[in-house]
């Protein structure tokens with residue numbers, strides 16, 4: 437083959453090696469990847485030392501990763517690629533609620549709760565009463581929808597980050613089901629903003645860029661209902677100090693909510709609460725699965 441490759445012709449030469457693939461999508465992705473990688477190297481005049489540093493970085497992303505430490509996913513989140521893909525692939529448009537990252541703190545095996553339960557499992561904090569309505573794009577209630585929810589405590593830590601303190605018990609997470617009116621509701625404690633992990637390779641980028649590492653206060657939701665696209669999303673505290681500069685770009689305006697503060701008194705579930713509490717109420721709209729569409 438060619439010994440006279442130049443800075444320009446090498447790109448096409450590499451791309452041609454994918455011509456033998458019988459998988460058109462594989463070929464499309466790799467031909468484009470080679471194009472963009474080469475253009476990137478030419479654009480920034482990438483040096484050998486810089487690429488060596490980058491390869492070492494990628495290797496360290498992999499080495500620190502484990503089932504409970506998703507550094508590769510975090511890199512994708514921090515570079516905005518995860519939200520770009522969410523926007524491209526997971527937001528059906530129309531009036532459906534926007535999708536936002538799953539994040540690393542969803543766990544299998546979470547407890548099941550019934551509407552009205554306190555899902556804090558005894559963790560101390562400002563009481564929070566969450567209520568939601570799950571509807572279709574015509575505003576009709578979706579009964580029997582499964583609603584996974586999870587969030588941090590008032591110091592910004594999830595249960596799985598303090599397993600020892602919580603004796604490996606789940607807290608501040610549950611799977612609920614909507615009633616005939618499409619409603620679900622639960623009691624918990626108010627979460628707080630928190631930083632993404634910065635003690636790994638991703639932290640080096642954040643420090644070098646002098647970027648904010650914080651995620652504004654949020655509650656996670658994952659909806660499943662027969663006949664509808666499943667929806668993974670988050671609701672953010674509208675007046676959080678970090679709103680508008682979420683480290684992972686998920687705090688879309690359409691997902692910013694009022695976490696309404698109340699003085700001691702009667703809570704939405706009719707109980708007397710002797711301390712200030714917070715309420716969060718939202719309508720979530722699911723897009724119907726149309727024939728031939730991705731479930």
Ligand code: BEZ
Nearest residue numbers: 513537539540541632684
């Ligand atoms: C979270 O939402 O919990 C999260 C998402 C991305 C990176 C870190 C945390």
Ligand code: FE
Nearest residue numbers: 539541654656
């Ligand atoms: Fe989170």
